[in-house]
Each structure stands twice: as C-alpha cells, then as structure tokens.
Amino acid sequence: MSTPAPIDYADASPEVRAVYDDIKKTRNVPDVNNFWKYLARDPATLRRTWESIKEIMGPGTLDPLTKEMVYLAVSVTNGCGYCIASHTAAARKAGMTEAMFGELMAVTGMANETNRLVNGYRVPIDPAFQT
Amino acid sequence: MSTPAPIDYADASPEVRAVYDDIKKTRNVPDVNNFWKYLARDPATLRRTWESIKEIMGPGTLDPLTKEMVYLAVSVTNGCGYCIASHTAAARKAGMTEAMFGELMAVTGMANETNRLVNGYRVPIDPAFQT
C-alpha cells in the first residue's frame, strides 16, 4: 500500500537493473537520478521511457545542447520544478553558459507572453503561414 | 464598440507606422503580419512588445534558429495555433529542416510527457540538482 520508491540499485529486480545499467553506461554516470528510481515502481514505464529518451536525446541533426535547452524551455512553461532543476543541470553539462541561460529564459518568457496576446486579440492566421 | 483590427499601414497612426516601419526594416519584409496589425489596437502594447522581441530575438549568444525553435516548442506546449504557424514559418526561414523539425517535436512531446510522470510519481529533487 505504501509507496515503494525510490528503488536503489541494490534493491532492484534484474529487469530494473538492466535499465539502470544502460542509463549509467550511456550517460557515463555512477548512479541514476531520482526520476528513474521513482519510475522503477513500474518497470514497463521505466524501460519504455528510457528507450524513448535514449532515442530522442541521442545523436541527430540537433546537437545535445539545443535539445536540453528545448527540454528546459518546455519544463519552465509547465512549471515542473524537478524537471527544471535536472534539465538546467543537464544543459549546463552540455555547455550552456550564463549568457545562453539568460537568453533562453528571455525567449521562453516572451513566447509565453505573446502566446496569450495572440489568444486575447484573437489573431487569425496569415494566409502565408497556412501552408 | 466593434473591433477595429487589423490596422493596415494605410490606416495607421504615425505612432503605429513608426513601429511597422521598424519591423519591416529589421526583418526585411514588405509588410507586417497579422499579430502586429491586431496588437495595433493598443499602440503602447504594440511598441513595447516589438521592442522586447527585437531585443530578445536579436543577435546574442544563441543563434536565430535556436531561438525560433525554442519559441515554437513553447507555443506547441501552450497550444497557440497562430504562434505555431508563424514560428514554424520563421524557424524554416532561419534554416530548420524537416529532420530538425521532427527532432524538435520529439523533444517537445517527450518533455511534456516526463513533466507529468515527475508530477505523478512526486519525484523529489536530487541533492546534486539543488545548487
């Protein structure tokens, strides 16, 4: 009945350990963070979420720093405290400087403002943007 | 009583025209889009919004494409149809390819998902992220 999380490596099932091992190896970290230890309450969600994140945040046309900054901008918009803390750390690790953080927040704040100005002024889409 | 927007250049006051002129010159476009023509109902908001956007989206440490993609990610998160249409167009103009768009949407969607998993599992912030 009680919440069994967080699940540390020592207490984890083989299925959960396999995911932890892959996270640690892929990210080159000594331990997984709380997000994974809490998700481990549901091994299927733990595995599926990790596989999706591994694929989405892995090598592609967007560099890792850009992806982390977008992740942070979304988390700031949604007001997810844990996500803001963890992705700020991840973005810094990927190279985000103080100046970049400042600009990222400025864009994120402005977008949230103009999104509402558009709503309130009921602006119709320009034909040029329809395509 | 009726809504006087959109305000076209020909019908605009000198104050509004000055903003339109600066937008057209700064962005090198022949006309301003609907967002500005609707905001022109309130010249003070038109001017202040343009000055803020000009400063925020102008030269800095983040390149224009990254800024437009962040703007798009926030607009997608908030579900602002006009903003999604206009910033998709702006991001493409700044160099966003189909592959980049696909990755941007994948990151944006994933962030919205994990933001809620964190909420639901009530994950406490790791000490390492507190700083």
Next chain:
Amino acid sequence: MSTPAPIDYADASPEVRAVYDDIKKTRNVPDVNNFWKYLARDPATLRRTWESIKEIMGPGTLDPLTKEMVYLAVSVTNGCGYCIASHTAAARKAGMTEAMFGELMAVTGMANETNRLVNGYRVPIDPAFQT
C-alpha cells in the same frame, strides 16, 4: 450515439427549460447562448453550473466588470477560444472600453511571462510573502 446538442428551448425537457428560463430572466436576454445549449446534454451539469455561475458572478464586493475581466484573463491564459469570445462580449457589455481591454491584455501577457521567469530562475519566496 450521435451528439444531441445543441438543445433549443423548443426541444428541451421541463428541467432544462427551467434553467434556460432562469438564465434569460437573470441576464435579461431573449435566448441562452451555445454554452448552455451544449451543457444541456447533461441536465445535472447544466443546473449545477448555472447555479454556481449565478452565485459567483452575482452581486458582491467585486463589481461585474472586474469579474468579467478576470474571467477573460483566465480564458486567455488557458487559450479557450469560445470562452475568450463570449467573455470579451460580456466584459464589453459590462463597460470594458478599448483602453481597458488593452491594459487587461498587457497585464495578462506580462503575468504569463513573469510566471515563467520565476520558474526558470527558481526564485524562492521572500520571508515577507510567507504569511
């Protein structure tokens, strides 16, 4: 299986008609708007929602115009198109001028921006605000 809304007065049950009659009398209007005609699919929700709104939007310490402007600010924040249209009309009817609308949108937009700056900069609550 098909959606039976909107339900016009002529087709309404006595229970639904009683709510429609009270709305028309309270607001001094010849007909109810679509919101009520769609809610009428569930007479219990129609009645409960009307009773709550009648009480909340009725006479109190806040004047009707202030209440309508708050309603509009929330609807703009949530991006509810129908609600923005109907409460803009209601606010105008209650006395909202173009200048007031402009200021209301400016405050609403700014609040949405600074809400996110606070999130991103992880600002702790000042002791003076804790009470």
Next chain:
Amino acid sequence: MSTPAPIDYADASPEVRAVYDDIKKTRNVPDVNNFWKYLARDPATLRRTWESIKEIMGPGTLDPLTKEMVYLAVSVTNGCGYCIASHTAAARKAGMTEAMFGELMAVTGMANETNRLVNGYRVPIDPAFQT
C-alpha cells in the same frame, strides 16, 4: 490582514461547521482535510464547492475509483502538488493498486505527449470525428 486559515472545527462558525459535519458524515472520516479548512476563509465557496463535489463524486454511472483516477490524471496534468497527494490517497482508498497507478500515469503521460505532437504537426480533424 493576516491569513486566518486553517479554520479548525472548534473555531468554526455554525455555517462552516454544518459543511464540515456533512463532509465527515458523507465520507465517514473523523476530520476534514486542509483543503476544506483553508476554503473556510470564504464560507460561500466552501459550501458551494462541497455541494458540487458531493454531487459529482457521488453515486452515478462511473464508479468512485474511475472518478478518483480521472481527478488524479487532471491534477497531474496541471501540476497541483496538493491535489496529486490527496487524490492519490483517495484513489488508493477506492481500490487503486500499484499496477493501476502505473498504467494511469502511463496514459496520462502519453496523452500529454501526443496532445503536443498534434499541436506541432497541426493535424486537422478527420471527417469521421467531426460529428
């Protein structure tokens, strides 16, 4: 000037006590939780909110567990910490198992993700869904 909440039973007015009594009787609990003790600052809102919740969460075609899980999914989507804590407790009391919690979070997370993919890809509604 100071916030007079929470209002305990011993300090409550007869009007507030009547609501507390009905909550305790309806839910068969020895005391009301903080939500009600804070709402009691405004007796009219306390009474109206309780009457609405009593009606909505009471017997109907959806069983109590389903209603609590929907309440939790909405609270997780909105990121309301108190609501997540109280409705997780209520859902468990109504029979939510660990497996059900895991699936509920998975659906909630996925819906938040695909809601944004739909926004970003600007997917038009299929004619078959229009009705």
Next chain:
Amino acid sequence: MSTPAPIDYADASPEVRAVYDDIKKTRNVPDVNNFWKYLARDPATLRRTWESIKEIMGPGTLDPLTKEMVYLAVSVTNGCGYCIASHTAAARKAGMTEAMFGELMAVTGMANETNRLVNGYRVPIDPAFQT
C-alpha cells in the same frame, strides 16, 4: 520546404507502411487516421509513438474504456481539439454512454476548478497525504 503531410498508404515508404499495417491490424480498422498520416513526416517518431501507444493502451489492469476516458480528460484539460475529437470517438467505441460522458466532463471540470482553489488558497499538504 512545403509540408509533405498527410502521407497516404499509397505514397508511404515500406517503413511507414509497416507501422500503418500494424495499426490497422491491431485496431481492426480499414485506414489510419490523420494523426498517424501527419506523424509519418518523421518515420522514427511515427514508429516510437505507435509502439508506446500500443503498449500503454493495450491489455492491462485498467480496461480500455477507462484508459480512453483518462486520455479524454487530459486532452480536455490541455484544450487539444483534435485529441478531444478523436478520443471522444474512441471512448464511445469502447462503450462510453452519454451519462458516462456527462460525469467524465463534470469530474474533469471540477478537478480543474479545485486545482486552482488549492493554488490560490495555498493549501499545505496534510501529513496523512505525505507518504
């Protein structure tokens, strides 16, 4: 430069067709809906999203109708028009009656209201809910 969606079966790559075939077979439908035809712009996201949804919405401890109603409640909270239309259709197909829809909307609306009352009254979590 132009948006290449929707991608119909006849124009789809073998990779995309394989996903379409699995959707059609799993759901026993003659064609996939617009969501998939638009996601097909990015085959990796199409495949990953389908695999996640197939797993999450498949057999488990929660019945298909409950899952669809939770999906709908989240979509209504986020205001995603396409998602509301498609998941209302899916919930009906899974057995949602008019009475169930009415109760689902009542719970969803109420949760969105009390989430904000909790925020505004700054209600602290009861010790009993901390676990």
Next chain:
Amino acid sequence: MSTPAPIDYADASPEVRAVYDDIKKTRNVPDVNNFWKYLARDPATLRRTWESIKEIMGPGTLDPLTKEMVYLAVSVTNGCGYCIASHTAAARKAGMTEAMFGELMAVTGMANETNRLVNGYRVPIDPAFQT
C-alpha cells in the same frame, strides 16, 4: 558554473543598481524582492522586465488593485507559487479585502472549470460573439 543569484544591492553592478534604485523609488520600498535579485543574473532581462512592468502596472484606465487581482488570477491558473505569494501580498497592499479575495478565487476557479466544459462539449462560437 554555480548560480550567482540572489544579487544583493551591495554586490550589484552599476547597471543593476540603477534598476534596483528605480524599483525602490517607484514602489517606495526599502529593498527589492527576490524576483529582481534573481533576474539580476541577466541585467538585460532585469532592465527590460522592470521597464515593461513599470509601464503596464503604472497609472492607466484600470486601477492598481484590479491589475494586481488579474495578475493573481493568472498566477493561480498557472500554479506559480512565488507569483501567487508575491501578488497576493501586492493585491492586499492595494486594498484587496478577504471578501474580495474570496470572490476573486471563486471567479478564477469557475473560469478554469467552464473553460474545460467548453473544450469537452466542443461548443461552437455563437454568431453574436464572432465580431
């Protein structure tokens, strides 16, 4: 690499001090609150945000109390804890009584509920509201 905020007056650059001085003079307060001390990490955002807020929250057709209550309603809708605390304090300072706070929360809560009922019932805009 570490977060250099909050920046107190004694440690602030002349550029930041100039903003702090203007805030203190405009609001007639002995010190600025945390919001400004954290924003000071990015002097350009500090200055721009203050200038916008000074203009928006300054004298106009809407009185200061109404503006603060709208700010609070938006912050409650978005669930920004810091903003709720600081704007509740500001609204009280501007004259918000307990009765006004109660009504403001009631309207804010109700708007969040009916915004979702409108979404779920897919209510089309009445022709009378189109203008």
